[in-house]
Amino acid sequence: MTSRRDFFKYAGIAGGAVAASAVSRVAMAALPEPVIQTSPNTMAPLVPNSGRTYNPVVTLNGWTLPWRMNQGVKEFHLVSEPVVREMAPGFKAHLWGYNGQSPGPTIEVVEGDRVRIFVTNKLPEHTSIHWHGQRLPNGMDGVAGLNQPAIPTGKTFVYEFVARRPGTFMYHPHADEMTQMAMGMMGFWVTHPKVKNPLIDEVQRDFCFLLNAYDIDPGSYTPKIMTMLDFNLWSWNSRIFPGIDSLNVRLNDKVRIRVGNLTMTNHPIHLHGHEFLVTGTDGGPTPKSTRWYEVTTDVAVGQMRQIEFLADEEGDWAFHCHKSHHTMNAMGHNVPTLIGVDHRGVAKKINNLIPDYMVMGERGMADMAEMEMPIPDNTAPMMTGEGPFGSVEMGGMFSVLKVRRDQKPGDYSNPGWFKHPKGTVAHEYTGPLAEPARFKSEGGQSMPRSQKPAIPTEVKVRKPSSSHDNH
Numbered sequence: 001m002t003s004r005r006d007f008f009k010y011a012g013i014a015g016g017a018v019a020a021s022a023v024s025r026v027a028m029a030a031l032p033e034p035v036i037q038t039s040p041n042t043m044a045p046l047v048p049n050s051g052r053t054y055n056p057v058v059t060l061n062g063w064t065l066p067w068r069m070n071q072g073v074k075e076f077h078l079v080s081e082p083v084v085r086e087m088a089p090g091f092k093a094h095l096w097g098y099n100g101q102s103p104g105p106t107i108e109v110v111e112g113d114r115v116r117i118f119v120t121n122k123l124p125e126h127t128s129i130h131w132h133g134q135r136l137p138n139g140m141d142g143v144a145g146l147n148q149p150a151i152p153t154g155k156t157f158v159y160e161f162v163a164r165r166p167g168t169f170m171y172h173p174h175a176d177e178m179t180q181m182a183m184g185m186m187g188f189w190v191t192h193p194k195v196k197n198p199l200i201d202e203v204q205r206d207f208c209f210l211l212n213a214y215d216i217d218p219g220s221y222t223p224k225i226m227t228m229l230d231f232n233l234w235s236w237n238s239r240i241f242p243g244i245d246s247l248n249v250r251l252n253d254k255v256r257i258r259v260g261n262l263t264m265t266n267h268p269i270h271l272h273g274h275e276f277l278v279t280g281t282d283g284g285p286t287p288k289s290t291r292w293y294e295v296t297t298d299v300a301v302g303q304m305r306q307i308e309f310l311a312d313e314e315g316d317w318a319f320h321c322h323k324s325h326h327t328m329n330a331m332g333h334n335v336p337t338l339i340g341v342d343h344r345g346v347a348k349k350i351n352n353l354i355p356d357y358m359v360m361g362e363r364g365m366a367d368m369a370e371m372e373m374p375i376p377d378n379t380a381p382m383m384t385g386e387g388p389f390g391s392v393e394m395g396g397m398f399s400v401l402k403v404r405r406d407q408k409p410g411d412y413s414n415p416g417w418f419k420h421p422k423g424t425v426a427h428e429y430t431g432p433l434a435e436p437a438r439f440k441s442e443g444g445q446s447m448p449r450s451q452k453p454a455i456p457t458e459v460k461v462r463k464p465s466s467s468h469d470n471h
């Protein structure tokens with residue numbers, strides 16, 4: 001919680017304690033005290049203590065903003081401000097966000113609620129908030145210049161509307177968006193159904209997070225805002241693996257995960273061990289006739305996808321973006337593939353000049369995960385995360401769904417690594433190895449080629465190439 005002094009600061013009232021006597025009780029009560037959160041840990045779900053009840057969501061490495069009821073209106077106070085976000089242990093980024101964090105807190109309301117949101121701008125430039133996906137009066141839509149004047153530095157604006165349809169939404173600035181979203185300004189919004197909705201099932205666990213991306217040079221703290229495609233940090237709620245918390249559930253829980261994409265590219269989100277249904281989009285719950293089982297769903301830019309499944313397989317299941325570059329942290333992309341290139345002679349020669357010189361990549365990039373390479377301060381390792389069997393060799397958009405028989409209902413704490421029943425883990429084969437038998441037809445004898453190439457050609461895939469800049 002913020003202090004009283006901060007409240008006056010945020011409320012734009014100068015002087016803190018001095019001003020307290022000068023400010024009337026009415027003025028003090030005019031807007032709710034902003035709640036500031038600086039921990040990057042996943043906070044326990046915020047069980048509503050006023051208004052209609054619902055099963056609250058859990059924001060991965062985030063939290064839900066408390067509100068106050070004021071004559072039947074749910075009042076929230078968002079503060080747009082520079083923040084320091086720990087993106088992974090040992091790696092901090094200087095971002096912009098809301099109420100001490102990037103992304104901002106999740107806002108949870110119930111269909112039909114009248115909502116009033118105070119937005120105080122503590123950024124060095126003007127801002128606004130667009131309530132992505134909501135039905136609302138045009139003047140509340142938050143596009144600076146089009147629907148409202150931008151909120152100047154130091155000023156507080158008020159948005160007010162009724163949360164008309166249940167679903168999953170996002171919020172973000174619609175003023176100097178390129179800068180402000182590249183700096184981490186965004187948040188999640190969930191509107192729970194007022195009454196039982198035939199298209200919205202009850203679930204035991206309801207998780208949400210935003211996909212976001214940053215371009216922060218190794219050793220620096222502030223994102224480069226002009227980057228359009230070649231981001232080097234692919235994050236969930238401004239966290240990168242192994243800094244992203246696991247999704248901990250009880251065996252046979254029905255689980256919902258809501259994912260919003262505010263990056264500049266699409267993300268095929270993939271779950272291991274279970275099939276899921278896409279039960280909702282930005283437009284609300286999907287008709288049942290449109291649902292089919294999948295293990296990967298693509299979330300395009302500006303979209304939201306809500307997936308649901310029965311967690312009926314015990315274990316530690318990977319859950320990640322399937323673009324392999326998005327499960328890597330800060331890396332230079334201009335590194336040619338060196339697999340199969342023998343560096344020994346070269347390295348020896350260079351070592352005579354530079355004793356610490358080492359080569360990377362000649363056996364693939366896995367060595368990088370274990371190699372103790374000197375890196376600048378405040379740099380996320382490219383891929384890391386120690387699992388029960390060694391390095392996971394992942395970074396970025398990667399987490400783990402932990403399904404446990406003995407996880408208590410409503411307990412979101414991390415149960416540790418899965419203890420596999422005896423004989424259920426892939427292991428080394430130690431018997432005799434036969435010579436591989438080749439198909440007789442191999443080489444095209446069954447359908448002989450009429451024209452053979454004059455010179456046999458061998459093709460090697462070279463990736464990542466130094467020429468691409470699009471993932």
Ligand SMILES: [Cu+2]
Pocket residue numbers: 234266267268321322323326397
């Ligand atoms: Cu991705």
